[in-house]
Amino acid sequence: MSADREAVLELQGVQFGYSSRPVLEDIQLSVAPGSFLGLVGPNGSGKSTLMKLLLGLLEADEGTIKLFGTPVQSFRDWNRIGFVSQKAGSFNSGFPATVFEVVSMGLYGKIGLFRFMKKKHKNRVMEALRLVGLEEYSGRQIGMLSGGQQQRVFIARALVSEPELLILDEPTVGVDADSVRNFYELLKELNRNKGITLLLVTHDIGAMSDYVTDVACLNKCLHFHGATGEFISNKDEMMRAMYGHDVSVIEHNHDHGHHDHHHDHDRSEAVK
Amino acid sequence: MIDVFFQYDFLRYSFYTSLMIGILAPLVGVFIVVRRLALLADTLSHITLTGIAFSMMMARYYPAFAAINPVYTGMGFAVAGSLMIEQLRKSYAYYKELAIPVILSAGIGIGVVFISLADGFTTDLFNYLFGSVAAVSRNDFTAVAVLTAVVSLLLLLFYKELFFLSFDEEQAVLSGIPARALHLMFIVITAVVIGISMQIVGILLVSALMTLPVAAAMRIAASFKQLFLFAVLFGELSVIAGMTAAFYADAAPGGMIVVINLLILGAVLSADRFLKRKEKPVWTSS
Ligand SMILES: Nc1ncnc2c1ncn2[C@@H]1O[C@H](COP(=O)(O)OP(=O)(O)OP(=O)(O)O)[C@@H](O)[C@H]1O
Ligand SMILES: [Mg+2]
Numbered sequence: 001m002s003a004d005r006e007a008v009l010e011l012q013g014v015q016f017g018y019s020s021r022p023v024l025e026d027i028q029l030s031v032a033p034g035s036f037l038g039l040v041g042p043n044g045s046g047k048s049t050l051m052k053l054l055l056g057l058l059e060a061d062e063g064t065i066k067l068f069g070t071p072v073q074s075f076r077d078w079n080r081i082g083f084v085s086q087k088a089g090s091f092n093s094g095f096p097a098t099v100f101e102v103v104s105m106g107l108y109g110k111i112g113l114f115r116f117m118k119k120k121h122k123n124r125v126m127e128a129l130r131l132v133g134l135e136e137y138s139g140r141q142i143g144m145l146s147g148g149q150q151q152r153v154f155i156a157r158a159l160v161s162e163p164e165l166l167i168l169d170e171p172t173v174g175v176d177a178d179s180v181r182n183f184y185e186l187l188k189e190l191n192r193n194k195g196i197t198l199l200l201v202t203h204d205i206g207a208m209s210d211y212v213t214d215v216a217c218l219n220k221c222l223h224f225h226g227a228t229g230e231f232i233s234n235k236d237e238m239m240r241a242m243y244g245h246d247v248s249v250i251e252h253n254h255d256h257g258h259h260d261h262h263h264d265h266d267r268s269e270a271v272k
Numbered sequence: 273m274i275d276v277f278f279q280y281d282f283l284r285y286s287f288y289t290s291l292m293i294g295i296l297a298p299l300v301g302v303f304i305v306v307r308r309l310a311l312l313a314d315t316l317s318h319i320t321l322t323g324i325a326f327s328m329m330m331a332r333y334y335p336a337f338a339a340i341n342p343v344y345t346g347m348g349f350a351v352a353g354s355l356m357i358e359q360l361r362k363s364y365a366y367y368k369e370l371a372i373p374v375i376l377s378a379g380i381g382i383g384v385v386f387i388s389l390a391d392g393f394t395t396d397l398f399n400y401l402f403g404s405v406a407a408v409s410r411n412d413f414t415a416v417a418v419l420t421a422v423v424s425l426l427l428l429l430f431y432k433e434l435f436f437l438s439f440d441e442e443q444a445v446l447s448g449i450p451a452r453a454l455h456l457m458f459i460v461i462t463a464v465v466i467g468i469s470m471q472i473v474g475i476l477l478v479s480a481l482m483t484l485p486v487a488a489a490m491r492i493a494a495s496f497k498q499l500f501l502f503a504v505l506f507g508e509l510s511v512i513a514g515m516t517a518a519f520y521a522d523a524a525p526g527g528m529i530v531v532i533n534l535l536i537l538g539a540v541l542s543a544d545r546f547l548k549r550k551e552k553p554v555w556t557s558s
Contacts, residue, residue, distance in 0.1 A: 055446060078448055085442060095306060095439060098495040105436045109447030114429055141494065157443075 006069045008033050008165050008197045009054065014063035016046075016053060023049050025221050027063070031214075033164070036191045036198040038212035038228075040205050041242065045219040047201045048086055051169050055083060068164075079110045082158030086169040086201075089150055093143035099153050100138040103128055106157035128160040129153075132186060148179035152186075159190070166190070169201045180204070184211045217242045274516055282406045285413040286472060287515060290525070292420040293469040293481065294511035298489075298503035299427055300465045301482035303458065305490070306438045311372050312357070312459065313479040316350045317466045319379040321475045323349025324400050325386035332390050341412060342400070343467055350463035353379060358456065403474030403526030405519050416468050423461050430454060435496060472515075474526035484533035485510065488540040506536050 009031035016024045023046045031037050041047050052058040053065060056072045065072040068080060103125045104117060111121065129135050132152040137145065142153060151171050158166055168187075172180045188211050190196045202208050209215065215231035217224040223242045224231060231238065277287035304313050326349065327342035353375055360371035387397065408416065427434070433454055436444040445451050469478045489502035514529030521528070 057442070057446070076448075078446060083443070083446060087442070088440070091440060092306075094490075096490055096493050096496055096499050097435075097439060101435070101496050102439065104432075105439065105443070106447075108432045108436050108444075109449065111432070113433070117432070139494070 005033050007031060007066070008068060009199070010064075010066040010069075011054075012064045014050075014053065014060045014065060016049060016058065016060050018049075022061075023220065024053070024218075027218075027222050029216060029222060029225060031165075031197060031199060033197050034191070034195055035214050036187070036212045037200065037214045037216060038205075038208045039199065039201045039216045039218060040203065040208070041218035043203075045242075047218055048169055050218065051083075051167060051201060054167065055081070079161045080164045082106070082161065082163035082166040084151075084154045084158050084166075084168045084171050086173070088154040088171075089147060089173075091142075095143060097142055098138065099129065099134060099140050099142055099145065100125060102142050102153055103138075103156045103160055106160035110161045124160055124162075125156075128156040131159060131190075132156045148175040148183070151175060151183065155186070159196075163196065165197045165199065167199045167201075170203065171200070172202065172204060180207055184208070187211065274512065276519060277515070281410065282408075283519070285408040285410055286405055289408045289413060289416050289468070290472045290511045290515050291508065292416060293465070293472055294508040295504050296420055296423055296465045297469050297478070297481040298485040298507035299424070299500060300462055301486045301507075302489075302499055302503055303434055303438055304462065304482055305486045309462075310479060310483050311369075311376075312354075313462060313466065313482050315357070315372050315376040315379065316354055316459070316463050317470065317475045317478040318376055318383065319353035320346035320350045320463070320466055320470055320478075321400065322353075322379045322383035322386065323347070324475075325383045325390060325397070328394070328397065329386045329390040342396075343412070343471060346400075346470065347464055347467035349379075350466055351460050354459035354463050355456075358459070399474070400470065401474050401476055402524035403470070403472050403477065403529075405472075405515060405525050408471055412471070419464055419468055423465060426457065426461060430457070434458065472511075472525055473529055474524065477526040477530050480530045480533065481507065481510070484530065484537055488533070488537040491540050491544045506533070510536060 007030045009029065011027050011029040014024060014027040014029075015022060027050065039047055039050070049058065053060050054067070054072070056075065059073075067075045068077070070077075104121070106128070107117070107121050107124065111117065126135065126138065129138055132155055134149060134152055134156065137149065137153075142150065145153065155166075155168070155171070158168075172183055175183065184207060187198055187200065191198050191213075198212075200208065200212065209228055209232055212228050214226065215224065215228050216222060217231075217238055219242045224234070224238050274287075277283045301313075304310055323346035324342040327337065327340060327345035330337040331342075357371045357375050360374060361368045364370045387393070390397075433444070433449045436447070436449060437451055437454060441451060465482075466475075466478050469481055473481050485503045485506035486499070488506050489499050493499035493502050510529050510532040514532045515525050517523070517532070518525035518528040
């Protein structure tokens, strides 16, 4: 990719293992500004681990990771990056905080120590809530929202500091199929209209490929990285390489138990 | 009824002190409850007792030591204990909760040895355990007032960071909040608040004053800010009513304050049930 603008994200020869056994091997990845990258891979393939490396929560054993051209070790501009963790929804649902208060947290880093929320910050919070369509829920307790709405709250929290890159680790787990579609529409809109670069980790290859501009397939190594069209035309081959099984097993893997097997199968047929 | 507290100096300063702990204990208690650190508060209060016992033992053998108010020795021990807990939590990264029983038993065990080496159970010790309506002198009160101001200021200054850390530590760290330093500051604050509160409510019941008002407030607060508001309101109510009742019944204030807190909690719970508030989520029943 010969981008004239610097890559938002640049990984070179990245290797990592929690113990001596490597979880990620020789990862090369470059994300251009304005793209919407879908990162797929089976359970345990190292997707969340890769996100933690990107965010500096873990340190790579080998290779370099650059965020906006700066090595992750010396990167300090965390406000430029929004992150919604795979675990975001697993907070204590009895926590007595309102939607407004939760979204406000996204500004705390930007506001800084020894400073307080001001009127303009409050307006920003309301704006972020408007963006995800939860304006009228601002005074509700977070635990009283549905799973899909809570996901939107966490997106709003990630968006409120106006990041240039938004990283989402399986944000649609436990969200019903209709909401998933709406959710992807929202992401697409953020990507198109706000120019936010998106990195979406997901299992849901079928639905995702209608929305993303690029796809990366991970299973310890990066098996594919390219434009969505290219991914779709080589999908079966890719799947086999990534999962090491035939395709019927994959369909099974994607069955989250919410939607039935048939439905899932039909959808991925349609994608081809 | 309350005016009796203003007729005698020794009562007045205790009363002022209790007004302050009625604010401080629930303020700190909110974070203790939402971060599930109630056991930490209990542990620190037991270590405070160890420090007090140490002070009494030293006073017996070295009379010069008697000049130091045992409460400060207690606070010192609690701060040291909280640092040890942090150290142990690092050593047992995967069994962090183990640090609590280790320090708790160490505190009680060593405390009991100190108590035996001092005079055994004296009235003084009894007062530290269960609290006293007349524990605070004018000088002590000055210290209490200063500490109250410092603690409140710190909690206000770091409100947003402590809130974020309580809700989602990983994200908080990601956004650049210095989690370790703040956690350390918070347990030192807790140790100090325990030291202050202990004089009125007693060591055994300090954590009750930190958690019971919050437990009641949880049922009605619609936001995190409201949680503070209600917790402090209930805390103050329990302290004023408890102190008054303790004085007239000649009972230990700690027990009375806890009883009032339980009444408040009971009232809130039954009102909650009675109104069957639809707005409340499922968690309230668990
Ligand atoms: N904290 C950890 N300590 C040791 N091993 C870990 C840890 N976290 C993950 N692993 C291992 O690293 C590998 C990759 O895990 P990771 O969570 O990155 O997978 P993933 O692709 O995100 O999976 P999923 O789709 O289930 O979210 C797995 O084999 C897992 O067992
Ligand atoms: Mg994962």
